Amino acid sequence: MTLRFKNWMDERAESPEFGFDHADLVTFNSKVVELPSFDRRSVGELDHVARLDASPMQRERAIWELFYRDASSIGYSVRKYFDMEQDSRVRANLLWLARKCAPFDAISLVEHAINDSSREVRDWAKLHASEIRDVPFQSEYDKGTYVRGRSFDQTLPLEIAGFAVMPFGDVDLRVVLSPLWFAHIQGRVMACTRDETFMTRLTIEKRYAGFHPDGSDHYEIYPFIGKSWRSSEFDTEHRYLTNARQRFYLSGRVEEDPSETCDVRMGAGRAAQTTGRLIDVEEREIGRKNYTVRRVVSHVKGQYFGWAHASVRHYLESGDILPGTIQLINPTETSLAPLVNCYICGTFRGKIADHNGDGLLDVNDIVCHGLEDGRLDYQGDMSLAPDPFA
Incomplete structure (x- = not known):
């Protein structure tokens, strides 16, 4: 072993990520x-x-x-x-x-x-x-609000970046998905968790803002299930999959021609690390408030992947990738497997924030329009109202 190689190994061997396996x-x-x-x-x-x-x-x-x-x-x-x-x-x-x-x-x-x-x-x-x-996060915020009685104990919007890999002729091309463009195409993504199932389940809400003819929003709900483990006092590792059943619009765009649809299972996976912290919260119920300390997800980061059908027809007609024209599906679904023409992957980040401008962190102030099992709750009041345009 040369001295140069030995020194190189000595510098790196203490790192838990060090290894020779590509x-x-x-x-x-x-x-x-x-x-x-x-x-x-x-x-x-x-x-x-x-x-x-x-x-x-x-x-x-x-x-x-x-x-x-x-x-x-x-x-x-x-x-x-x-x-x-x-x-x-x-x-x-x-x-x-x-x-x-x-x-x-x-x-x-x-x-x-x-x-x-x-x-x-x-x-x-x-x-x-x-x-x-590699030091503890010292946030701008130290207090938050929490609403009792909601479907989820925390609702955390995510910033998502990544790529779509699509074939054009005999060549695969990468589409760079910046966070705001991803949200424009795929909808704002929000991670929703319940305290009692935090280690095994995650619900993702996608919102297409103003997507309906009357300017109201379109929502999709994806339940993820898997395994989590604590990697430190406040860090948790999550590995989740989903094969949620969704409506696929054969026209190529969500809610376009609802008479021509079929139910499919989509396939996607995510690996994440959440970091928790304790904050003072104002717990709100009808008619009263309570002040306590609550453990919340301070921030999250991770990777995702999945498959989709991207409507080439809509792209050629408009000259751009329109909202709702990339529908998540699963290549193991025999009937729709030939329509899989897009692989989506990338990274995501999220942190608890003040979305309503009151100076306090919003723990679950943003309402999720679905339940943990994947059912849509369009009004966000547990009435299980359907999407009026789907």
């Missing part, structure tokens, strides 16, 4: 970034949209596409876009992008964002800083 490097997302891009815009066109487009979603989408082309190697910086960006949610997600695609700039950008004008951006920056430095 099988450990194969994940849901591995090698996807090396596929050719679905987005045919030039670097200059992407930069123009990133700086000047009126839509925060389109600006973010362009920046993420740009940096997955290794934009840092040709002189672009995440910091430049961060400093000119007016939308706080885009700025918060740029911290995540820097960690993914511009790691040498990530630490300085996170430190810069700790002084951001937005409390939410500051909180995200402190969370990223805690992970980078």
